[in-house]
Every structure is written in C-alpha cells, then in structure tokens.
Amino acid sequence: MATAKSENSAMKVASDSTLDVERIRADFPILSMVLHAREDRPGVPLVYLDNAATTQRPRQVIQSIVDTYEQHYANVHRGIHWLSDQSTDLYEEARGKVQAFINAQAREEVIFTHGTTESINLVARGWGDKFVQPGDEILLTEMEHHANIVPWQQLAERSGAVIRFLPITDDGQLALDALDQLLTPRTRLVAVTAISNVLGTINPLEVIVARARAVEALVLVDAAQSVPHQKTDVQALGADFLVFSGHKMLGPTGVGVLYGRRELLDAMSPFMGGGSMIRRVTTAGFEPAELPAKFEAGTPPIVPAIGLGAAIDYLNQIGIDAIHEHEMRLCRRAHEALGSIAGLRFLGPAPEHKSGIVSFTLAGVHAHDIAQLLDRHGIAVRAGHHCAMPLHKRLGINASSRASFYFYNTPAEVEQLARAIDDIKRIFRRK
Amino acid sequence: MPLEEDELYQQRILDHYEEPFHRGKCPAMTHSHEDENPLCGDVVRVELAIAPDGLIREAYFEGDGCCISQASASMLIEQINGKRVADVRDFSAQDMLDLFGAKLTPNRQKCCLLCWRALQSAVYSPVSTAARGADGNGQE
Structure with a gap:
C-alpha cells in the first residue's frame, strides 16, 4: 500500500x-x-x-533559523546539558539530510564547511599537500570559477605540480576531444564544474569520471551550480569529491559541504587544527578525530547547517x-x-x-x-x-x-x- | 518609465560615451599610465604629450568599460588637454566627481575615478623612447 x-x-x-x-x-x-x-x-x-550568485529563502528556512535560536541553541558535541543535545541532534540530522539528498553512502562522508570555496581549499590542503608531488598534473577546465582555479594554483606553487586546462569549444562546451591528450599518467586530479556559473553548460561528468579513472586520477566536482538545480547522486556519478554551498540552494550563508569518498577522507590530513577535530592533544602533539569531526575544527556553522537541512526539506517537497x-x-x-x-x-x-x-x-x-x-x-x-x-x-x-x-x-x-x-x-x- | 528621468544616463554623459574626446593614441606621447578596476575589469590608459615646461600639449585616452568609466575619461581628458601638470595635481577626486555631475553610489564612484587615477600617475610616468617604439604594449 x-x-x-x-x-x-x-x-x-x-x-x-x-x-x-x-x-x-x-x-x-x-x-x-x-x-x-x-x-x-x-x-x-x-x-x-541573480540566483547563480545566491538564492532567496522561503519562510520555512527562515523559521527554522528562528526556532533554533529561540528553542534549541547551544554548542554541539560539547555539553552534557539538554540544550547541547538538542542542538547536536539537529546539526547531525541536517548532515543526514545532505547525505540523502546527494545519495552519499555514509554520513561520515559529508563534511560541513563554510562554503564551496572552503571545501575546495580543504581538499587542496588536506589531500594535495599530502599526496601531490613535483611534476604531478592537475587538470582544470577553461570554464572554472576562480574558486576552482586559485586553490590549485596555490597547491602548484607549494608542491611543484603542473596545472593544465581542458579547453572549451566556441559554443561553450568542454572540448572532450582534447581530454585524452591532457590526461596523462601524471594526472592526479581533475577538478571540474558540473555546471558553468557563466555559460550554464551542463558538463558530461560521466565521461570525465570514466576517462579520469582510466589514468587513475581523482575527480573533484564543483557542484555549486548543480546540486540546487538537478538531481545529484554521488555514488552513481562515482565522483571522489563533490562540493557545494548552502546559500545557492535556499539555505543560509556560511555553510557548505564537502562530500568525499571515505577512504580518501580517512587518508587525508586535517585542514585546520583546533577544537572538535582532535581525539587527544598532549604537549607533544595531537591525534585527529574520526570523520567527519576530523575536518570540522572549531565551532561549526551550527544554525546555517540546520537551515540548510530545512532548505533540503523544502526542495524535496517541490x-x-x-x-x-x-x-x-x-x-x-x-x-x-x-x-x-x-x-x-x-x-x-x-x-x-x-x-x-x-x-x-x-x-x-x-x-x-x-x-x-x-x-x-x-x-x-x-x-x-x-x-x-x-x-x-x-x-x-x-x-x-x-x-x-x-x-x-x-x-x-x-x-x-x-x-x-x-x-x-x-x-x-x-x- | 523610470528611465527617462535617469540622471546617470543623461544626454551629456551619453554624448561623451558615444562620441568621446581624444579617444586613441597620442602621436607625440611622452607620458603614459594604464589603470584598471580589478573588481569589474574596466581599463583606462592615459597618454600625454608633456612639454619640458610642464604644459600638457595633448592628452588622449583609450579604454574599455562601462558608460561611467569611459564618459568620465572623455570629460577629464577634455578638461586637462592644454593645461599644466600642476593643474592636474590640483585637480582632486572631488573635482572629478563634480565634473562628472551625476550622483554616484560609492561603487560607481570607482568607475568615475578610474581615469582620474590613471592621469594622476601618468604625469609622473615618462615613457622611454625604446618603449614608445615597441608597439602593442597596451594589451595584456
């Protein structure tokens, strides 16, 4: 029934x-x-x-923010007290909503950041600094947002990696003909936008993921313009990392998401150090916490994340x-x-x-x-x-x-x- | 329609935008400077022919950008053409906004002051003869 x-x-x-x-x-x-x-x-x-810059919010999202501050607010994962439990439950519930919305296999694969930009920088630091060697190649495309160019250029400066750009055709699509020549055994990562924030082009990610796999390169998808507008299934897509922002999908500013495959996130170094992201700290050093806390140093964007959860509820309802x-x-x-x-x-x-x-x-x-x-x-x-x-x-x-x-x-x-x-x-x- | 009463796109400003004063290369250029507004990419390049006694014999500009940045450039170049370097130094940012006339939000004031900034640097930026000979240095 x-x-x-x-x-x-x-x-x-x-x-x-x-x-x-x-x-x-x-x-x-x-x-x-x-x-x-x-x-x-x-x-x-x-x-x-101007929705590609940021969207507006429905009452339901605004109300969830008001309700949280008025009735459920305290710091998360800290207190023994009742309010902290409330707040923690709502924050983790929001993580579950994101997980379902993009069909991630596990909730630990959903990291809350402050936005797409931070998510990409997190990967450039946490993965790039640890694994990218001099002469390794990172493949971008000519239609990337600066947020998906500059962190890689910075990584290239630190690591000696080489940045390459997949060209576009005159009508603003990726020149896939050039892909095989640009993907080499040295390519470690392909970082590509799902939808161009200028051209609106919907890129054939399946093709890119498949060809990147063939040279054992990872794929990071900048999904800031796609998650709010079309179905996202990270497992079906096979992306290694996928990043987006809350404020472009009815949510508050100040919250974004990094999805990463668990084994990759496990292997990466923490991006920022601080509270929450540690298991143990001594005067001699620290041990990082388990996922997802490992990448959520400091007090996270609690209320924005809960607001993003409300935004996802609204989008699902439509x-x-x-x-x-x-x-x-x-x-x-x-x-x-x-x-x-x-x-x-x-x-x-x-x-x-x-x-x-x-x-x-x-x-x-x-x-x-x-x-x-x-x-x-x-x-x-x-x-x-x-x-x-x-x-x-x-x-x-x-x-x-x-x-x-x-x-x-x-x-x-x-x-x-x-x-x-x-x-x-x-x-x-x-x- | 609100457009008819638009102070910003009044006839005087549009005239400067569509038929600018001395837009182009300065044939006897001695000084030059290019400036851009990194936020929007508007570019203005000022080229001057300055006599040893400080007389600006000829002033020209080239550029690419919005109506405000290009019209204000035309107005300013017309204003200082034939004046002295000392007059340029005395010409303040407020003088430039007054010359432009229309009220501007702080964001658009940057557009209006683009050529003014380029001009203030240009009077201190002599061009070597070698550089003058090498063409095509205006484009990045």
Missing part, C-alpha cells in the same frame, strides 16, 4: 512538472518587494534573476526534477525572447545543453550599464566577469551580463527582462 502510494506521487511529479509558482512565491517574503518607490511614483516589483524542468523551460523561453534582440550575443551553448543560466553581451552597451539600467526596472542580474576571468578572456570579452533562474521565477519575468533590454537599447545609440 505504502509502495503504491509513493509510486503515485512520484508519477505525479514526473507527468505534471508544472510548478504552482504563485503558491511557491508566497513562501518567499523578499519576492514580493517593491523597489525604487518615491512620493511621486510607485515602485517596481523585484524581479530576482521535487528536484520538477525544479530542473521548470528552469529548462525558463531558459528556452529566455533564448526565444532575448534571441530576437539585435546585437545580443548569448554566451554558451544552445538551451538543451544548459541549465537556467543565460549570459549575454549587448553590442555597444557595457554589462555594468545593462545591470544598472535593468535595476531601474527592478530586475536584478549580475554583471562583470562572474569570478571567471580565464573564461572571459577565452571568449574575448571583459564582462558579461547574467540572468540566472530558480524555480520561483516565472515566464512573465523572462518577458520583462527582454522588454527591459529593448528599452535599454533605446537609450544608447540614439544618434
């Missing part, structure tokens, strides 16, 4: 992926904001299209596949609506290879001016190099504008974006 019921609801999601966006939006207090109102004129409603479907629709709609604007050039591949990230340039108008003028319409987009300077150099541009969607965005907002860009064009090149 129970099986039939769960099959039913799963089928419902699969067949009817149209989200009730209006009902969803009512859960997000900030989305009903009106901007730029003055005595002499009404404001404009917020159109929030359904990650329905979220992905909805964003793909918005992306197609954006390509249709913006594609007819003269002088507008999309960065990245066709919509079928993309997530809900649409970056573009507009001839004669700098990205910052576009962002500033869109703001007058209440539309929030990102402008600049989006922490991906090597990618922009490869594309031959200094800056771009990026609209990035989440499941609470609507086709009407996409149309508004297109109309506003048209309006901006009237301001420039009027001669």
Whole structure:
C-alpha cells in the first residue's frame, strides 16, 4: 500500500512538472518587494534573476533559523546539558539530510564547511599537500570559477605540480576531444564544474569520471551550480569529491559541504587544527578525530547547517526534477525572447545543453550599464566577469551580463527582462 | 518609465560615451599610465604629450568599460588637454566627481575615478623612447 502510494506521487511529479509558482512565491517574503518607490511614483516589483550568485529563502528556512535560536541553541558535541543535545541532534540530522539528498553512502562522508570555496581549499590542503608531488598534473577546465582555479594554483606553487586546462569549444562546451591528450599518467586530479556559473553548460561528468579513472586520477566536482538545480547522486556519478554551498540552494550563508569518498577522507590530513577535530592533544602533539569531526575544527556553522537541512526539506517537497524542468523551460523561453534582440550575443551553448543560466553581451552597451539600467526596472542580474576571468578572456570579452533562474521565477519575468533590454537599447545609440 | 528621468544616463554623459574626446593614441606621447578596476575589469590608459615646461600639449585616452568609466575619461581628458601638470595635481577626486555631475553610489564612484587615477600617475610616468617604439604594449 505504502509502495503504491509513493509510486503515485512520484508519477505525479514526473507527468505534471508544472510548478504552482504563485503558491511557491508566497513562501518567499523578499519576492514580493517593491523597489525604487518615491512620493511621486510607485515602485517596481523585484524581479530576482541573480540566483547563480545566491538564492532567496522561503519562510520555512527562515523559521527554522528562528526556532533554533529561540528553542534549541547551544554548542554541539560539547555539553552534557539538554540544550547541547538538542542542538547536536539537529546539526547531525541536517548532515543526514545532505547525505540523502546527494545519495552519499555514509554520513561520515559529508563534511560541513563554510562554503564551496572552503571545501575546495580543504581538499587542496588536506589531500594535495599530502599526496601531490613535483611534476604531478592537475587538470582544470577553461570554464572554472576562480574558486576552482586559485586553490590549485596555490597547491602548484607549494608542491611543484603542473596545472593544465581542458579547453572549451566556441559554443561553450568542454572540448572532450582534447581530454585524452591532457590526461596523462601524471594526472592526479581533475577538478571540474558540473555546471558553468557563466555559460550554464551542463558538463558530461560521466565521461570525465570514466576517462579520469582510466589514468587513475581523482575527480573533484564543483557542484555549486548543480546540486540546487538537478538531481545529484554521488555514488552513481562515482565522483571522489563533490562540493557545494548552502546559500545557492535556499539555505543560509556560511555553510557548505564537502562530500568525499571515505577512504580518501580517512587518508587525508586535517585542514585546520583546533577544537572538535582532535581525539587527544598532549604537549607533544595531537591525534585527529574520526570523520567527519576530523575536518570540522572549531565551532561549526551550527544554525546555517540546520537551515540548510530545512532548505533540503523544502526542495524535496517541490521535487528536484520538477525544479530542473521548470528552469529548462525558463531558459528556452529566455533564448526565444532575448534571441530576437539585435546585437545580443548569448554566451554558451544552445538551451538543451544548459541549465537556467543565460549570459549575454549587448553590442555597444557595457554589462555594468545593462545591470544598472535593468535595476531601474527592478530586475536584478549580475554583471562583470562572474569570478571567471580565464573564461572571459577565452571568449574575448571583459564582462558579461547574467540572468540566472530558480524555480520561483516565472515566464512573465523572462518577458520583462527582454522588454527591459529593448528599452535599454533605446537609450544608447540614439544618434 | 523610470528611465527617462535617469540622471546617470543623461544626454551629456551619453554624448561623451558615444562620441568621446581624444579617444586613441597620442602621436607625440611622452607620458603614459594604464589603470584598471580589478573588481569589474574596466581599463583606462592615459597618454600625454608633456612639454619640458610642464604644459600638457595633448592628452588622449583609450579604454574599455562601462558608460561611467569611459564618459568620465572623455570629460577629464577634455578638461586637462592644454593645461599644466600642476593643474592636474590640483585637480582632486572631488573635482572629478563634480565634473562628472551625476550622483554616484560609492561603487560607481570607482568607475568615475578610474581615469582620474590613471592621469594622476601618468604625469609622473615618462615613457622611454625604446618603449614608445615597441608597439602593442597596451594589451595584456
């Protein structure tokens, strides 16, 4: 009976992926904001299209933060007292929610960090400093975020390793033809983004993992732009490390996740030293604690982690596949609506290879001016190099504008974006 | 539409952006400096022909960036063309913001002051004859 019921609801999601966006939006207090109102004129409603930078939070997540501080808060893994038990239970429950959400084999494989950046630095230090030798190679791609470049460059400086870059094609996909030549017996690690934060390209991770395996290289997946938007199964994927942030998936800032295969995490050195991460300290030295505490020195982001757990509950209730479907629709709609604007050039591949990230340039108008003028319409987009300077150099541009969607965005907002860009064009090149 | 009343994108500023004053290479360049805003990647390069007596015979700029960074560069270069090095030194950041005119948030003030910063360094940055001969040094 129970099986039939769960099959039913799963089928419902699969067949009817149209989200009730209006009902969803009512859960997000900030989305009903009106901007730029003055005595002499009404404001404009917020159109929030900067979700690749950070998402907004529903009441349920905000309430979980309030509830924790008001009723359950103390330090974790420390006290004998009742509140500390409460807090510890909630914190560990959140770890369990993350484990289930990405299908990790064990909860010890889920390390709470302060964000994607810290997660990558943790691997570069804890694994890289211990195992990478001079002349070893680390393979990145031209579409990486600075957070997945600089820690490896720093590791290369410390270790004498060599950094290589897998090129991209002109339409913003990984040039897989070059992969076999760049993967060598010296390649120790391939660090690759699951979804480009600029191009929106969904990368073929299965292919990369399989080929990396063939030369016995490890694979770290920067999943900051994918975990919030599409199904993640670390076991099916076979990734060695996978990292993401809470604030890009409805959670609070200040919490992120490092997933690592247990034997790798066991073999690594601790990243930061301090409380929690030790089993025993003497004047002569220390013994590190078991996983996951080994990598969680100091008081962890307790409340942000619990908030992330609430965010995962919310995402599960909506359904990650329905979220992905909805964003793909918005992306197609954006390509249709913006594609007819003269002088507008999309960065990245066709919509079928993309997530809900649409970056573009507009001839004669700098990205910052576009962002500033869109703001007058209440539309929030990102402008600049989006922490991906090597990618922009490869594309031959200094800056771009990026609209990035989440499941609470609507086709009407996409149309508004297109109309506003048209309006901006009237301001420039009027001669 | 709120855009019509937009002080930032008023006609005077757009005119400088779309038809800048002395955008290009300075033929008799003696001094030059390039500066960039690392946050957004906007670049401005100032090229000057300064006479031994401190007269700025000719001032030019090149650059890439937003309307504010490029329009403010055009305004500033027009302002100091034919003036003296001492006038540049006396021209404060506040003078630059006043010259630009439109009100700017602190973030966008950096865009407006980009050329001003490059100019303040350029008057102290003589270019050697050898460097002047070698072309293509403007691009990284």
